[in-house]
Amino acid sequence: MGEPNSVQTISTGDRELGMGREITRRDFLNGVSIAVGASLAASSRWVTAFGIADSPFAPEKDAGYYPPAKTGMRGSHDGSWEVAHDLRDGKVWPEAIVETDAYDLIVVGGGISGLAAAYFFRKFSGADSRILVLDNHDDFGGHAKRNEFRSGNRLLLGYGGTQSIEAPANYSGVAKGLLLELGIDVKRFYKYYDQKLFSNMKLNEATFFDKETFGDDRLVMEEPSTYLGPRYSAKAVDQMPIAPEARRDLIRLQDAKVDYLPGLSPEQKRIKLIQKSYKDFLLQDVKVHPDVVKIFQTTTHDLYAVGIDAVCAYDCAQYGFPGFSGMSLPKPRGGDEPQEEEPYIFHFPDGNASIARMLVRSLVPESAPGDTMEDIVTARMNYAKLDDAESKIRIRLNSTAIHVKHVGDPHSAKEVEVTYVRGGQARRVRAASCVLACYNMVIPYLCPEMPDKQKQALAYAVKIPLVYVNVQIKNWKSFQKLGLSSIYAPSSYFSNIALDYPVSMGGYRFPASPDEPCVLHLLRTPCQPGLPCKDQYRAGRWELFSTKFETFEHQVRDQLGRILSAGGFDPAADIEAITVNRWPHGYAYEYNRLFEPLDRPDSERPCVLGRQRFGRIAIANSDADGHAYTNIAIDQGHRAITELMASRVTHLHATHLHSTHQG
Ligand SMILES: Cc1cc2nc3c(=O)[nH]c(=O)nc-3n(C[C@H](O)[C@H](O)[C@H](O)COP(=O)(O)OP(=O)(O)OC[C@H]3O[C@@H](n4cnc5c(N)ncnc54)[C@H](O)[C@@H]3O)c2cc1C
Numbered sequence: 001m002g003e004p005n006s007v008q009t010i011s012t013g014d015r016e017l018g019m020g021r022e023i024t025r026r027d028f029l030n031g032v033s034i035a036v037g038a039s040l041a042a043s044s045r046w047v048t049a050f051g052i053a054d055s056p057f058a059p060e061k062d063a064g065y066y067p068p069a070k071t072g073m074r075g076s077h078d079g080s081w082e083v084a085h086d087l088r089d090g091k092v093w094p095e096a097i098v099e100t101d102a103y104d105l106i107v108v109g110g111g112i113s114g115l116a117a118a119y120f121f122r123k124f125s126g127a128d129s130r131i132l133v134l135d136n137h138d139d140f141g142g143h144a145k146r147n148e149f150r151s152g153n154r155l156l157l158g159y160g161g162t163q164s165i166e167a168p169a170n171y172s173g174v175a176k177g178l179l180l181e182l183g184i185d186v187k188r189f190y191k192y193y194d195q196k197l198f199s200n201m202k203l204n205e206a207t208f209f210d211k212e213t214f215g216d217d218r219l220v221m222e223e224p225s226t227y228l229g230p231r232y233s234a235k236a237v238d239q240m241p242i243a244p245e246a247r248r249d250l251i252r253l254q255d256a257k258v259d260y261l262p263g264l265s266p267e268q269k270r271i272k273l274i275q276k277s278y279k280d281f282l283l284q285d286v287k288v289h290p291d292v293v294k295i296f297q298t299t300t301h302d303l304y305a306v307g308i309d310a311v312c313a314y315d316c317a318q319y320g321f322p323g324f325s326g327m328s329l330p331k332p333r334g335g336d337e338p339q340e341e342e343p344y345i346f347h348f349p350d351g352n353a354s355i356a357r358m359l360v361r362s363l364v365p366e367s368a369p370g371d372t373m374e375d376i377v378t379a380r381m382n383y384a385k386l387d388d389a390e391s392k393i394r395i396r397l398n399s400t401a402i403h404v405k406h407v408g409d410p411h412s413a414k415e416v417e418v419t420y421v422r423g424g425q426a427r428r429v430r431a432a433s434c435v436l437a438c439y440n441m442v443i444p445y446l447c448p449e450m451p452d453k454q455k456q457a458l459a460y461a462v463k464i465p466l467v468y469v470n471v472q473i474k475n476w477k478s479f480q481k482l483g484l485s486s487i488y489a490p491s492s493y494f495s496n497i498a499l500d501y502p503v504s505m506g507g508y509r510f511p512a513s514p515d516e517p518c519v520l521h522l523l524r525t526p527c528q529p530g531l532p533c534k535d536q537y538r539a540g541r542w543e544l545f546s547t548k549f550e551t552f553e554h555q556v557r558d559q560l561g562r563i564l565s566a567g568g569f570d571p572a573a574d575i576e577a578i579t580v581n582r583w584p585h586g587y588a589y590e591y592n593r594l595f596e597p598l599d600r601p602d603s604e605r606p607c608v609l610g611r612q613r614f615g616r617i618a619i620a621n622s623d624a625d626g627h628a629y630t631n632i633a634i635d636q637g638h639r640a641i642t643e644l645m646a647s648r649v650t651h652l653h654a655t656h657l658h659s660t661h662q663g
Helices: 012-017 082-088 112-125 173-182 186-192 234-239 244-255 266-274 278-286 290-296 313-318 353-363 440-446 452-459 477-482 533-546 549-567 606-610 630-646 654-660
Strands: 072-075 097-108 131-134 146-151 154-159 204-209 218-220 393-396 399-406 416-422 425-436 464-473 484-488 496-499 518-524 575-587 617-619
Touching: 012 549, 072 549, 082 399, 082 440, 097 112, 097 416, 112 131, 112 173, 112 353, 112 425, 112 630, 131 399, 146 353, 146 464, 146 575, 154 464, 154 518, 173 353, 173 630, 218 234, 234 244, 244 278, 244 290, 266 313, 278 290, 278 313, 353 393, 399 425, 399 440, 425 630, 440 452, 440 606, 452 606, 464 533, 464 549, 477 484, 477 549, 484 549, 496 549, 518 549, 533 575, 549 575, 617 630
Parallel strands: 072 575, 097 131, 097 425, 131 393, 204 484, 425 617
Antiparallel strands: 146 154, 204 218, 399 416, 416 425, 464 518, 464 575, 484 496, 496 518
């Protein structure tokens, strides 16, 4: 693959789009790059009460260190991934500096799962627990990242990853309990989320047909929703730039009650439809025109991050996709049942970054003011306090673990030793136990001493790549003029574009007037239709790592211009900032049924086999349960800590370590 759309020079067309124009793209902090290998020269940043006493590398101490306000390429930003890739490629680091501080627990991975693990550990072991959390990014939260923008003095917020608390009624007691203990009362979102704003303004969803695929750029004022089952009215179908035969087929697909698998029992149909993609079902059984497939191709992107070529027809039936009303399918069973219905409104303005921020505030109280779910929204975190030598709990950013091993035999060892790289320098630190809340696929590299079978199980899944782009625009009058709140674009670079969720809480106000500046949210899932699902994810990851910011910028400007210019939108004048949150290692792999053994019990999935405790090392992260959700991340953090507690491997106290381990 490579860099198909890279913009090296600025053409006339690009200039019209505003490429090369000043937009906010602060990849550097006050001119100080924190990329690995940054200068280690001794400076005034040699610190005593912060970070590691003998290290000059302490970018977090800089007064201007505030990653949420960075724009440009974020998510898996440069400087965060190189060490792990070097590890994969077999690099050996020079002798590590041995730290004298020691801990009860070291957590690798400062996402919601790792932070929750630290929270539960302190809860169960007592306030004196000494915990170190390591994360490779310049900000904590894992996927739960906050994007900040400024328009004059006004703060605008966006979510860089983990979007919403989805269906909280279905959360486990553990996850519900954690939210409550943090002070999150999800019922309040009924007040904070303005569910009527867009409908009162008569703003609708639309579908954008692009000329490269459909022969004409055209906006049709309806959007199929994955959650409700995509459907188009006859009026919308009439306006689509597709073959007349495709129009008839689309209406037939939606309206006709036909059994497309006659002669099979409901159970035989279930199996057949699990083993067949929705695309193949449409083409082979419903026999629709290929244009119909083009319309539906990316409707599954937001949930599966692959198109309907790689999602089984049976799953699409469960989501209400058309074509199954005459099929007499069996009632949903284990895992297929629809969950309790709740509106999709449980959303902080920065997404679940607020949960991560509340966890951090609880673990390191000096890191942020306030104590409510409302005041966290506008709170400015003090990053200089995250890794304070005075604090029992320390969160160390810009630090990639490269080796985690027992000191001695895993079955009888009393300590775990974690080597990590920070500022280009390997460092070694010890604890009584360790939670790996990082990606499953990294663990075999970190822990080569694990049994081979466990490593194979952990390496089985492939993380799902996707990109969330936030675009700050001067105002959203063009949306009002065109009567739009969101756009589905089946074959464009970004498959979904939407005004941000209208949430106002605490001191934060959603820009409810179209005259106000706001943040648009764009989704791209870089899959490769036609390949097996995991290969699509691998190809997508490669695409994300090899695509430059300028390519994303060009696509943002081009697509927004083509869709919104009829409403007066001018990409050159109206775009004020762009933040690309690329997640080459995004969603946990969710065991896509089209490519997995039929009806394998959940308990036999490789993630369950792989997450077994290994001596003093337990495994968390949403990967550990194969579901990309916040509640799962919390539950897995809890399970990992419960396993360590049950095995009593946390009992050795850090003070003991400290006295026995002096380098
Ligand atoms: C774009 C996007 C949108 C999402 N939207 C939602 C949503 O709306 N609702 C929902 O419930 N879920 C959503 N999810 C799923 C989300 O992944 C989970 O909800 C949750 O945030 C995962 O937390 P985690 O701690 O398990 O993993 P992560 O957030 O991935 O955290 C793991 C951390 O470990 C770090 N790490 C890895 N290796 C190392 C190493 N060697 N050393 C140090 N650190 C390491 C990683 O870089 C990362 O920071 C979304 C995910 C993505 C990517």
